[in-house]
Amino acid sequence: MKNKGLIISTIIFFLLVNTTYYWESKLGLVAFPAFLFLVIVFFVLLILLLRQIILAIKEKFSERQRLLIIAILTTVLALAFFKPAGLIDFEKFEGKDILVARREGAANCMTTFKLKENSKFTEKSVCFGMTEIKGDYKLKKDTIFFENVELARGEDEFYKFAVIRPSKFNKDNNHFDLVRYKDLNDTTGHELWITKNDLYKPTDKKPNR
Structure with missing residues (x-):
């Protein structure tokens, strides 16, 4: 032929x-x-x-x-x-998004974090390439704990837990941040800007365990 x-x-x-x-x-x-x-x-x-x-x-x-x-x-x-991303949106098969948070860094790098309704989470970072971290999460009162984390290539640790609190930059009570912490001694945390939240109401407190 x-x-x-x-x-x-x-x-x-x-x-x-x-x-x-x-x-x-x-x-x-x-x-x-x-x-x-x-x-x-x-x-x-x-x-x-x-x-x-x-x-x-x-x-x-x-x-x-x-x-x-x-x-x-x-x-x-x-x-x-x-359809540059393909005919099928395979992410839909991983469950409905109940929380989505993003943050844009230098050089238009973007981190997108999602909590799924099936107790799974994903974090995708696009910056001169793409990396993805997956795992499970548990919601205890007002705190999200991360478990069974599958690290991406080149990563050696991930956050232990996260909380939702009112945004530092938009004080209109309509914008919120997802703040993730390495451990209980982490007083700074890392903020992502929430674009969708069907999880729970925000809090200003860190967890007490």
């Missing part, structure tokens, strides 16, 4: 784009070069698509195999352009 390699490459590209949810966060700093590689492959396939269209015009669209290749390339590239 002519252009067999092109078809196989197109299918592999389609599978990579639609499974990024599972492999992107495991690459760490390599995630950004991997993204650039996919962008390059996209444009290479686009050029090859244009070539196939030109050849099809010269053949007056008489070659069925070429028309099939054009259809496959067009479909895959269109889906990659309009």
